[in-house]
Amino acid sequence: MSNEYKADAVDREILFHLRQDGRLTNVELAKRVGLTPPPTLRRVKRLEEAGIISGYRATINHEALGSGMEVIVSIEVSISDLKTLEELETTVAAYEEVIEFRRVFGRPDYYLRVLVADYAAYEAFQTNKIIGIPGIARVISQPTMKKIKVID
Known part of the structure; x- marks a missing residue:
């Protein structure tokens, strides 16, 4: 084939x-x-x-699990050394709250989709897990108002 x-x-x-x-x-x-x-x-x-169908999985109702607030987070970095970038990526990818993590061309450098219970949980996530990561210069958070179309 x-x-x-x-x-x-x-x-x-x-x-x-x-x-x-x-x-x-x-x-x-x-x-x-x-x-x-x-x-x-x-x-x-x-x-x-052919790898077109790469797997099968369950679709989870995160609201029923108490994690119904989704936040789109953009991150800009202030460093360009590969080791620090790899450490940043490894750290952020390991967080349970992060359900999608992409490096993109241009600015911002990264987009994340984060699932948490509410605003307080997101504040704790950002304050305790994201802000202190070396190399992060700017974090912009946009809570999702409404999902119109999602294809996974």
């Missing part, structure tokens, strides 16, 4: 339905995409083998 998998319209339809519900049975998925179960299963296996 080549390195670049060519997904057709049926493959994209399969991916759409699996993104909506990764627990669909093969029989139900086949009905939804208009195929019989054997070719549907073959397509799903090919998508998995």
